[in-house]
Amino acid sequence: MRGLFTQWRLFVLRLTALVAAAFLLSSCSSPTGRLVGPGGAPPPQAVLVISDAGISNLTPETRYGPKSIGEAMPGFEIETIQTAGETGTQWTYAAFLDGLQIAQIFKGENGKIGVVHGVGDAVAGPNGERLGMTFAQSGLSRRSCRVGTKLWRGMAICDARNSEKIKLVFAIAEFDGPFDRLAPSSELDRATLQRILWVP
Structure with missing residues (x-):
């Protein structure tokens, strides 16, 4: 025994x-953990990478219209949608791939495109950021962030690392405030990346 x-x-x-x-x-x-998608699977391979230079062939000189946007994004379907920015909702263009929305292209000045929102799982940021990753996984400092206002009230809007034109928008599920300042670090760390913004 x-x-x-x-x-x-x-x-x-x-x-x-x-x-x-x-x-x-x-x-x-x-150091930031492995990013996983729904059900624990890794995210799909990125089909669009957002950098300071732009997204696909979208640049600050791209005209705002379905033809110009479509020419800059071959293989994508360009459709009109209504969507929300930080300050309000508006009609804009969205790029779809195989029926999935990947990016939203807002109107800028002088007939050119403005800010572009990366909204699909197949979009990657300049440092490999993917939608659904947590703030803790991103490796960002809260000093690089500000609190969102109006429709993005309470969200964290952060400068991407090694970039001058890219913002990362994080939201905290079931967050109950305060909404006028960044969430405490313990809450912010679990915020998930909702959008990757390119500001020309």
């Missing part, structure tokens, strides 16, 4: 060591 007990203790100790080693390896692989 004592021999069986000793063997059982050795088995438990080995199992505990294996679990601890696996945990350490996984925690060292990425």
Whole structure:
């Protein structure tokens, strides 16, 4: 009986060591954790990467219209939608790929495009940011953020790292305020990325 007990203790100790080693390896692989999509699956491969230079072939010189936008985004369907920005709702153009909305293109000045919102799972930011990642995973400092207003009240609007033209919009599910300032760090860390904005 004592021999069986000793063997059982050795088995438990080995199992505990294996679990601890696996945990350490996984925690060292990425300082911000592994991004997963719905159901624990990794996000789809990015089809659009947003950088300071633009999105696809959209640039500050792109004319605001379905033809010009469509020419800059070959393979995408350009449709008119009504959507919400920070200060209100408006009609604008959206780019769809295989029926999924990927980006929203707002009107700018002098007939050119304005801010573009990356809204699909297949959009990536300049540092690999993906929709659904948490603020903690992004590695951002709260000092790089401001609190949203009006329709984005209580959200965190942050400057992307290594970028001058890209903002990241984070929202906290079931957040009950305060809405006039950034959420406490413990709440902000669990906020999830909702939109990636390119401001020409």
